[in-house]
């Protein structure tokens with residue numbers, strides 16, 4: 001294992017100037033780039049005021065084949081979720097740990113709500129997210145002790161609760177939020193998912209089919225906050 | 227994958243006569259270029275992003291060892307294990323060792339061209355580990371004992387009937403006994419079958435589109451979600467990738483992500499862009515217990531500092547092949563190895579040897595379309611020309627070509643004779659033409675069997691040049 005390492009690094013090093021001064025300058029350039037992690041270029045569509053970004057997020061996520069709806073409060077969003085599940089005859093929901101979600105009266109609409117990682121055969125999951133990125137209608141969702149990643153991939157439907165204050169313009173804005181979260185949690189999570197629309201494949205004759213291996217539907221509930 | 231590059235000419239001839247392949251290639255020609263053009267037109271900063279991506283890649287390549295060391299340090303700090311593989315053999319061995327250490331019987335695999343490059347599936351199978359491809363296209367190919375013909379749409383050479391046949395042959399054991407030609411039903415079948423594999427696998431192997439030095443993470447970009455299930459459900463996640471994939475920071479990665487999907491499928495963004503950092507945390511409820519990254523060199527360090535260095539900027543988007551008239555006519559298999567199209571014509575001679583693949587760069591009309599769409603501005607025609615020069619120097623060019631060039635040179639060195647000859651040829655060709663096109667030309671049926679030859683303009687180049695010079699002088703005199 002080590003021999004491969006030394007061999008490769010030696011070959012790479014041989015291709016650049018490694019005199020003392022050049023080496024020091026190169027190391028400094030690398031260290032600075034990493035330390036500053038400055039954005040390279042943020043396209044104009046990643047910028048805008050709150051209302052613009054909300055509208056752009058809705059437009060881009062819808063275009064990417066996600067369902068998006070706006071709700072005044074989280075309670076209202078939960079009620080809408082329960083209605084939608086009931087209409088489709090879905091009787092079980094798997095979620096991340098969230099006190100308010102667990103307190104919601106799912107049972108009266110014939111829905112069993114469970115907090116656990118997803119399993120094969122699950123119909124629907126509900127998760128929070130870290131950010132909604134307006135430039136492409138993308139959700140950023142991170143794994144955590146009570147937030148297993150399988151919830152985003154195994155169920156047929158993935159429902160996501162997004163607060164309007166979590167909507168940002170660009171990927172770079174979302175990385176800033178991730179860095180803030182990392183400071184609180186002590187580092188990078190195992191998984192950061194950036195999800196744009198529902199699962200799909202065009203591998204058969206280049207014709208788009210929805211629901212390849214991940215969720216067949218991605219449903220986003222935006223809770224408006226002042 | 228076995229090497230069939232030396233047979234390019236024969237392969238191409240067969241491909242041109244293969245009606246079902248030609249039908250399938252029609253889907254590609256109609257699809258990707260149009261979608262890319264729309265996506266590009268919607269992002270005004272696209273050209274500027276391409277410049278910056280080129281410059282950033284150049285910066286990375288001139289500090290490659292330093293960024294790789296930084297990646298290794300941060301990956302290890304987050305609990306990951308980094309393995310360096312100088313060549314394909316080392317990489318295969320490392321992967322097998324990891325599989326054996328956990329007694330793996332089956333491994334699921336996300337789509338990875340590097341895994342094709344090192345011929346991983348055959349190797350694992352020979353050593354008692356069963357690989358299962360999980361990308362829909364790759365899965366279809368595995369059932370058919372076939373190989374990818376495109377780097378992001380691996381089964382582009384197949385039609386619906388081929389998929390129906392493959393599933394009908396292999397899926398009855400899962401309860402699917404009816405043959406269907408409904409694409410949605412076929413995909414639903416694959417979804418059901420694959421879930422059993424996802425859950426049963428001991429190890430999940432994925433590629434990586436980028437490695438982030440700052441965080442020690444790898445990222446995969448997919449639309450299906452198969453890569454995510456591959457890397458989340460088994461005990462062990464192995465990432466097989468190559469050394470040029472490292473980028474400094476998350477912000478730097480964003481630059482490439484903005485270019486990748488738009489250049490590839492014409493999507494604004496791929497559905498799943500997933501960043502993995504280390505194994506599951508002690509308090510996580512799912513995710514792999516081990517996270518390994520294999521960094522493969524396999525000839526790439528030789529390209530650094532050579533005239534082929536620019537090729538190391540490639541982000542494997544496939545735009546060059548999607549826009550290539552040669553690829554669009556013969557498909558990917560004709561190129562005879564893992565990487566087809568213009569990027570393959572440059573990369574393949576480097577990776578498997580100029581003696582095996584030095585003629586691939588001739589499979590180009592030098593129209594320049596590939597370079598014009600490459601998101602990291604790789605001068606692909608120039609690099610193909612370098613290989614041609616090398617091939618010629620090493621006398622690997624076929625004798626007909628050498629004699630032809632020698633004959634041309636004999637005339638070109640004698641201006642009077644050359645002018646007389648070209649005037650006569652010009653006259654004769656115009657006599658042969660109907661409506662400005664020549665549909666049959668002796669000694670050039672290799673061309674005219676497939677398309678008309680345009681008839682020459684009035685007068686040779688030298689005659690026209692002289693006339694132009696004269697008229698410019700006259701105009702200049704009048705001013």
Ligand code: SF4
Pocket residue numbers: 539540541542543544545546547569596599600601602603604
């Ligand atoms: S050479 Fe350029 S266009 Fe071709 S796959 Fe690589 S990055 Fe894409």
